[in-house]
Amino acid sequence: MSKQRVLKKKGRRRRFSGHWGEWENLTEMAREQLAKGDDRVPRGLLACWRNRVFGVQLTRDDYEGHPCVRLTVNRHDKTDGISWEDLQRIRTDLLPNSWCVELYPPEQHVVRSCHMRHLWIIDEPPFGWKNTEQPNENAEETGEEDSGRGDADEAVHAPGVRTRTEAAREGAKVPG
Numbered sequence: 023m024s025k026q027r028v029l030k031k032k033g034r035r036r037r038f039s040g041h042w043g044e045w046e047n048l049t050e051m052a053r054e055q056l057a058k059g060d061d062r063v064p065r066g067l068l069a070c071w072r073n074r075v076f077g078v079q080l081t082r083d084d085y086e087g088h089p090c091v092r093l094t095v096n097r098h099d100k101t102d103g104i105s106w107e108d109l110q111r112i113r114t115d116l117l118p119n120s121w122c123v124e125l126y127p128p129e130q131h132v133v134r135s136c137h138m139r140h141l142w143i144i145d146e147p148p149f150g151w152k153n154t155e156q157p158n159e160n161a162e163e164t165g166e167e168d169s170g171r172g173d174a175d176e177a178v179h180a181p182g183v184r185t186r187t188e189a190a191r192e193g194a195k196v197p198g
Contacts, residue, residue: 042075093122
């Protein structure tokens with residue numbers, strides 16, 4: 023079996039088992055490489071890390087006068103298949119209090135140069151689901167069912183439309 027196939031097989035096994043290893047901070051080493059003129063290191067590098075499965079770079083970019091910070095993720099085995107769950111875990115491990123978005127541009131703007139995923143760090147958005155409550159520990163005493171999602175079903179909604187939780191509090195039957 024070729025070395026590349028063995029590497030891919032090990033990477034897949036580690037990724038799916040969840041045993042990624044500890045994150046190693048490579049920021050200083052990368053900055054030294056940049057100072058030596060290594061053009062493989064992005065100019066706006068803020069930080070970089072790796073574990074046994076993934077390599078991650080945090081960079082500051084400027085797109086036509088619009089500054090932004092981007093998290094770039096790739097697998098060491100150079101294959102595709104970085105799941106949403108992988109990205110969420112990486113974001114949680116490295117930038118636990120950050121909001122990130124991934125962009126899906128019109129087809130004519132898609133760039134398919136390598137197997138990487140990019141997350142842009144943004145301020146807290148005015149939309150989306152936000153779990154603002156802890157699970158209801160007194161559910162048995164109050165008779166309320168706890169979905170374990172906190173306010174996840176309290177997403178931004180149209181004025182005058184009751185959420186599932188509001189309807190349940192008012193005694194209405196709520197499906198599922």
